[in-house]
Amino acid sequence: MTTRHTLKFWLNDQPIELDRLPATQTLLDYLRLTQVLRGTKEGCAEGDCGACTVLVGRLEGDQLKYESVNACIRFVGSLDGCHVVTIEHLKGKNGALHPIQQAMVTHHGSQCGFCTPGFVMSLYAMWMSELEPDVATIERYLQGNLCRCTGYEPIIKAALAICEHGKLHEDYLIAEQDQIVQNLSALQNDQMLAIESEAEKLFAPATLDQFASIYARNPEATIVAGATDVGLWVTKFMRDISPVIFTSRLKDFRKIEVSDTAITVDGGASYTDMLAVIDEHLPQLSQFWRRIGGEQVRNMGTVGGNIANGSPIGDTPPPLIALGATITLRKGDERRTLELEKYFITYGKQDRVAGEIVEQIHIPLPDEDQLFACYKISKRRDEDISALCGAFSAKIDDGRISDIRIAFGGMAGTPKRASHVEAALKGAPWSERSIADAKQLFEQDFEPLSDWRASATYRMAAAQNLLERFYLEHADENAISLDDLHQAATLEALS
Numbered sequence: 001m002t003t004r005h006t007l008k009f010w011l012n013d014q015p016i017e018l019d020r021l022p023a024t025q026t027l028l029d030y031l032r033l034t035q036v037l038r039g040t041k042e043g044c045a046e047g048d049c050g051a052c053t054v055l056v057g058r059l060e061g062d063q064l065k066y067e068s069v070n071a072c073i074r075f076v077g078s079l080d081g082c083h084v085v086t087i088e089h090l091k092g093k094n095g096a097l098h099p100i101q102q103a104m105v106t107h108h109g110s111q112c113g114f115c116t117p118g119f120v121m122s123l124y125a126m127w128m129s130e131l132e133p134d135v136a137t138i139e140r141y142l143q144g145n146l147c148r149c150t151g152y153e154p155i156i157k158a159a160l161a162i163c164e165h166g167k168l169h170e171d172y173l174i175a176e177q178d179q180i181v182q183n184l185s186a187l188q189n190d191q192m193l194a195i196e197s198e199a200e201k202l203f204a205p206a207t208l209d210q211f212a213s214i215y216a217r218n219p220e221a222t223i224v225a226g227a228t229d230v231g232l233w234v235t236k237f238m239r240d241i242s243p244v245i246f247t248s249r250l251k252d253f254r255k256i257e258v259s260d261t262a263i264t265v266d267g268g269a270s271y272t273d274m275l276a277v278i279d280e281h282l283p284q285l286s287q288f289w290r291r292i293g294g295e296q297v298r299n300m301g302t303v304g305g306n307i308a309n310g311s312p313i314g315d316t317p318p319p320l321i322a323l324g325a326t327i328t329l330r331k332g333d334e335r336r337t338l339e340l341e342k343y344f345i346t347y348g349k350q351d352r353v354a355g356e357i358v359e360q361i362h363i364p365l366p367d368e369d370q371l372f373a374c375y376k377i378s379k380r381r382d383e384d385i386s387a388l389c390g391a392f393s394a395k396i397d398d399g400r401i402s403d404i405r406i407a408f409g410g411m412a413g414t415p416k417r418a419s420h421v422e423a424a425l426k427g428a429p430w431s432e433r434s435i436a437d438a439k440q441l442f443e444q445d446f447e448p449l450s451d452w453r454a455s456a457t458y459r460m461a462a463a464q465n466l467l468e469r470f471y472l473e474h475a476d477e478n479a480i481s482l483d484d485l486h487q488a489a490t491l492e493a494l495s
Contacts, residue, residue, distance in 0.1 A: 001210060003192045009079040010183055011035065012089040021076060021195050023202040023244040024234045028052045028071040031086060039087035039117045040071055043146070045235040047073045047228055047297055048383065050145030053118035055125055057083035057173075059184050060251075064177055067272065067299040068125040070144070073231025074300065075224060077195075077202045078248040081187040083180055085173065087117040090124070092166060099166030100124055103158040106165070111149040119145050122295065123159050131168060133159065143382045144294020193249070201243035208252045212357060214245060216332040219355030221245045225268055226300035228293065229309050247302075261365055267304025267358040274303060281365060285319055288374045292316075294383040304358040307340070310350040310414070313386050317344070317415035319374040321407035322391035323364055330359040337362075347413030370395055371474045375466050377410075379453065386410050387454035390466040394474075396430045410453075411446040411463055420444040421467070435471045439464040 007018045028045075031037045031054075043049035047070040056074070057066040058081065066085070090098035097105065100123050110116040119142065126133060126141040133141075138159040139152075147155065168174055192214070193204035203221070205211040215221060222241040224230050225248075233239040247253060253268035256277050263277060271292050278289050292298055292315045306316045307327065317340065325340040329352060340361070343351050352358070366372045374391040378384035388410035395403040404425050406418040420441040428434040448459035 001192055001213075003194050004189075005193075005195055007077065007080050007193060007195060007204070008187050009081060010083045010180070010187075012085060015183070018076070019195065020197065021202065023075070023077060023200045023242040024240075025076045026072060026231070026235065027054065027069075027074045027076055027079065027084065030076050031071060037086050037088050041114055041117060042072055043114070045072045046232050047144075047293075047300075048146070049115070050118040050122060050142075050294065050296065051115050053121040053145065053296060054087075055085040055121060057085065057180065057184070059181065059188065062181065064181050064184070066125060066128060066173065068122050068141075068144075068296045069300050070231075070296045073227050073235060075227055075231070075244075075246065077204060077244060078224065078227065078246045080193055080204050080246075080249055081184060082248075083184055085121075085124075087121060089172070090120065091172065093170070098124075099162050099171075100127060100158075102165040103161045104155070107154045107158040107161060109150060109155040109158040115145065115147045115150075119147065119155055123162065125295070126159070127162055127168065128171075128173065131163060135160075140290060141295050143290075144296040199242070202246065203243065204246040204249050206249050208250055208359075211245065211247060211250055211253065212330055212332055212359075215357055216355040218243055218245070223247065223305075223308070223357065225302040225305040226270060226297075228297050228301040229305065229311070263363040263365065265303055265361045265363065267308070267360060268302055269304070270300065270302050271298035282363075282372075284366075284372045285374055288315075288319070288376055291376055291378075291382060297383070303361060307343070307361065308350070308352065308358045310344060310348065311409075312347060312412060312414050313389070313410045314415065315376065315386060315389055315409070318389045318391040318407040318409045320361065320363055321415060321417065322374070322393040322405045323366065323372070324393075324405065325364065326362045327358055328360040328362070329356045331356040335359065341407070341415070341417060344414035344416075366393065367395070371470075373470050373473065375469065377454075377462050377466075385453065388448070388459050388462055390463060390470075392467070392470040394425075394430075394470075399430055401425050401428055401430050401434070406467070408446065408463060411448045411459055416446070418442060418445040418463075430471075430475075432471070435468055439467055442467075 009016050031040050041051035043051035052071040053068050054071045055066045056069050092098050100120050122141050122145050130137055138156050190206045192210050195202050203214050221243040224246050247268050250268050253266050255266045257264045278285050306314045321341045326337050327340050328337045371394045376389045377387050391407045393405045404422050409415045421438045424438045424441050442464050448456045450456045
């Protein structure tokens, strides 16, 4: 394994080479303080407001893909081989405004202007993939952008009118795509990137085997995948996370494979990478998946990272546990597989030894007759952390519950199954009475806490009501109604 010590990427139309770099250097600080590109703004420093939105382009095979990201929590160390595009690089013909900027002006989409560069960059990402977006599509791309003075209506009108002000094929990133691909292709290699100083170390392996090897040798290192969690350790808690291992160069750590019975997801696959597979094979999660963060967060965050960090309010563990998912953990060349629910031991503690990575997640596909749903409860519909998240999977045979799995996040120190509720329901009639009786057993399974997101009382009531909602949404001709139960009981008494 050969090693190089210079990080290389393109910033707008300029090549960048760095042989000295703090492991915790954010892209936002680099742009504003080092490159003096101050159109990219700092609002929240936690990936919530979108004022820092830029585009990051990377090669997928011979194709160039751009995604919007939050520069405030994206580390420079993750950019090797990429193309970073900021608001300063946008331009129209003969020095005129870019079509997106002109649309914003025409439709009065900006007042104070602080949030405007971020909105423009999010719409830029949309425009390159959705030439004629509907309002729902626009709203999805703007989930991660906050505006507190203009309001969204004129911004949506501007988004609908972009093509009135210019043609996509004339845009720089499209017209010069071949040259950009050549520039980035020249930066691709299989060398380990390592930049070390007396105080800090950062590594960016090029292959999964390199990743497993370097982490086994440096088990104290912090793994940074999407940085949607780790980024806040730096910007909010000023934590020293060195040495750091960035996974962004690992093209062989983002695979998603689908068989007749399961989906196998590499730990480095992002929420966005998963979306098409979710829509096709787990459509019950389609709306839920689009409520995980905003567009920028979904582009950066990884499923494996969401599991590895072990948060009790992580969005992906409850539905995956309800489906019976397993994970493969790897240290060096050694691997082991365990049920996802057993990975979470207690708050802040997971069944993962030092130097071990979450290599893959294996998700069983529901049977055709399997009932499955997941619900997220939060203060805001979009881009908010869950107060609680409940997932339900059930099989009904001849009007009775033959199997059921119920998992919650936000109700305990870890994602956790409702074992007493499941036991009461298994074998019971698929009926309102069964659900009403089982609801009372949630108090034996969970002792939720009160915090600023929700009170313990609210969480308990919401969890109970979600079970009822699951039943009401899936009750059909096979369900047994209360009238049927009363009639059966009456006939039994008379016999």
